[in-house]
Amino acid sequence: PLVKVAALCGSVRRGSYNRGLIRSAIEMSKGPINGLEIEDVDITGLPMLNTDMEGEGSFPPVVEAFRHKIREADSVLFASPEYNYSVSAPLKNAIDWASRPPNVWADKAAAIVSASGGSGGARSQYHLRQIGVFLDLHFINKPELFINSHHPPGKFDKNGDLIDAQTRENLKKVLLSLQTFTLRLQGR
Numbered sequence: 001p002l003v004k005v006a007a008l009c010g011s012v013r014r015g016s017y018n019r020g021l022i023r024s025a026i027e028m029s030k031g032p033i034n035g036l037e038i039e040d041v042d043i044t045g046l047p048m049l050n051t052d053m054e055g056e057g058s059f060p061p062v063v064e065a066f067r068h069k070i071r072e073a074d075s076v077l078f079a080s081p082e083y084n085y086s087v088s089a090p091l092k093n094a095i096d097w098a099s100r101p102p103n104v105w106a107d108k109a110a111a112i113v114s115a116s117g118g119s120g121g122a123r124s125q126y127h128l129r130q131i132g133v134f135l136d137l138h139f140i141n142k143p144e145l146f147i148n149s150h151h152p153p154g155k156f157d158k159n160g161d162l163i164d165a166q167t168r169e170n171l172k173k174v175l176l177s178l179q180t181f182t183l184r185l186q187g188r
């Protein structure tokens, strides 16, 4: 059975390491991992949340398109840096848009990975899990993947591509866990 994954990058920076994680995940889904279809769902074009932009259950076209991609996915892969000990603002904005009624996050499986400074984004991951409580997102518990993007150096190349073999292996384990959990959650 096919598991469709919407991958969201919380950084809009060119050369983002977190987007590099998503590129690696997509590459793995086309090679060593069977049964996963991962799409990088871009959040950079979303306007800043403003409920004045909503009509009767309708949204601006870019928001509608984003919500549709989430609705169509079986599960969600978040790859985001930590900003000031929390989820990045672009990611939170995207989460908020898709949470407007009807909340399209509900009942989806999810996984979080992060490339960030010191703690590898651990604090932001726990904030995201807390947000997921209200959204009815079901996060895999393990494995956890916190990547320090700078120490030791050399995990990513200058384009932000993940080149460290051990970290790639760890990412693969997250994807396999998400796949198994999604099928279990959906009773497939």
Ligand code: FNR
Residues within 6 Å of the ligand: 011, 012, 013, 015, 016, 017, 018, 019, 080, 081, 082, 083, 084, 085, 086, 115, 116, 117, 118, 119, 120, 121, 149
């Ligand atoms: C950061 N960074 C950061 N890192 C961290 O580990 N904890 C933090 O609280 C913060 N706070 C923070 C705030 C702001 C406004 C910025 C711009 C950066 C560092 C950041 O997570 C790091 O540079 C990541 O590698 C960036 O991810 P991308 O853009 O490469 O995906």
